[in-house]
Amino acid sequence: MTRSIRFKLIATYMVLAALSLAVVTAVVVWGLQRSYVVIYKYVALSQARLISTMIAAYIREERMPVAEIDKMAQRFVWRPDVTIAVLDPQGRRPGVALDRPVDPEVAAAIAGEERSYYARIDPATGQGRIFAAALVGKAPPAAIVQVSVPSHWVRRQLQDLLPWLGGALALGLVAATLVGGRIARSLTAPIEALTRAAERMREGDLDEAVRIDSRDEIGRLGAAFSAMAGRLRETIHGLREERHKLEAILTGMVDAVLALDRDGRVMMINRAAEEFLGLRRERVIGFPAADVLPSAFWAVVQEAIAQRRVVAAELPAAAGETLVEIRCAPIRGNGDDGGIVAVLRDVTELRRTERLRRELTANVSHELRTPLTSIKGFAETLLSGAVRDEAQSRHFLEIIDAEADRLVKLVDDLMDLSRWESRGASLELAPVDLPALIAETMASLRPLAEGRSLTVAGDGSVVVLGDRDRLAQVLTNLIDNAIKFTGERGRVEVRWASSETDGSVVITVSDDGRGIPAEDLPHVFDRFYTAGRTRSGTAGSGLGLAISRHIVEAHGGRIAVSSREGVGTTLSVTLPKTENGNGLR
DSSP, X not given: OOOOHHHHHHHHHHHHHHHHHHHHHHHHHHHHHHHHHHHHHHHHHHHHHHHHHHHHHHHHHHOOOHXXXXXXHGXXXXXXXXXXXXXXXXXXXXXXXTTSOOXXXXXXXXXXXXXXXXXXXXXXXXXXXXXXXXXXXXXXXSEEEEEEEETHHHHHHHHHHHHHHHHHHHHHHHHHHHHHHHHHHHHHHHHHHHHHHHXXXXXXXXXXOOOOOOOSHHHHHHHHHHHHHHHHHHHHHHHHHHHXXXXXXXXXXXXXXXXXXXXXXXXXXXXXXXXXXXXXXXXXXXXXXXXXXXHHHHHHHHHHHHHTSOEEXXXXXXXXXXXXXXXXXXXXXXXXXXXXXXXXXXXHHHHHHHHHHHHHHHHHHHHHHHHHHHHHHHHHHHHTTGGGSHHHHHHHHHHHHHHHHHHHHHHHHHHHHHHHHTTOOOOXXXXXXXXXXXXXHHHHHHHHHTTOEEEEEESSOOEEEEOHHHHHHHHXXXXXXXXXXXXXXXXXXXXXXXXXXXXOXXXXXXXXXXXXOGGGGGGTTXXXXXXXXXXXXXXXXXXXXXXXXXXXXXXXOEEEEEEETTTEEEEEEEEOOOTTSSSOO
């Protein structure tokens, strides 16, 4: 059972007071006993002298024997337990053997000493008594009077005082208890206040200060405690602000961040990591990272923990083609085992961009090499003497001019694609009569058809809000591709219609050409896509559909392709619904 400091202090005061009062009582009783003994000695001596004076006359006048005088002296007994004896001048009782030693008080009286009294054991009764002796007459004495009183008179007197002493002892204990309680309360109240403040601090309450009015050590302790609480409050407030800043930074990071302690348990995870790994904060904090991270990622973390250095790796994610870069760095604490911070980043798009950049460089180099080689070859041919043949030189110059036009178109397409991808291109929006625009585009491309069937079909007049030139560019690219990749007797059909579900406008360009392989369909709108069609010898630069996709998306629409090998291809452009329901925004 736990006892409070106040109880211990009060108990200590009571024990000390009881011991002190007990010692004082014992000393007082001992002193009273000695005083009573001395008093009774003087009483016995006074009675002995009084009796000796009174019987001295009888001895002188009557010359009575000692035995008669002894009988006379018995009349002076004032209490039954008082003994009075008259002794001969040698200090002996009549009829007592001469070899018996004289009593010490009698010897003192014969010797003329003033203090002729003693407290001793009576040989006759074996009890303690107080004896006194006085001479009858002057030396040589006619007789000696001996008076004795019992020693238990002293104890009886002390017994009469014991209730008063006990009462004083009890009052002393009560007073000690009251004073001790007050002193204990004054000492323990500040300690209790400090204890309550410490418990509030343990619960996180640091706002209430400890007020102790005393100026002693406890008062200084309270002041130091209040100052410590204030300093701790400021420190915790600063740490909380830093934590909020860190959480805000980690929350705003696009990279997934996990912090592990020295035992490999997750102690922090940001929102990006939750989304990236499909986790929930409350289900991973405090759990082993081996149960949270994929095995490949955990192997990298283990390597960083074992080697205590930065470890980076690029691994495929469980999702398939996604590439993840993981970078683990040790947390440097007071020792070398402060934990690990792991940063995970999805580098799939970065690696794809790098790959596209390499492919773009290779494709541009390839696309430029062919016309430049032709121009250089025909120019060298002309310089070597073919210029003298007017017909042949004209033919060569026409080829050089066509290749130069091809280079110009390729450069223009590249610049146009660059502007769209960098979002540097803008649209000049205005109402566009869609059927009229399709008819104009078809008319401009009919000379290229060379026997192919070009048909147009639609469900009435449709006006859209868009950039006329850019939409014409899209239609030109789609129809031109359909013509190029359709056989000599092929058919190309352009249709437009308003969707009954959301009111959007859908334009489709269909052909019955050789189609596109299924594995190439996801890459149709990539830059320089010519896969599966270059065998025809009529493929372009592969930039037209990429530019068309950017233009359609800039209008808020979407472009899609469907194809079957040997059946044909259909490209569809969907423009969003407009306010009047006919494509006009």
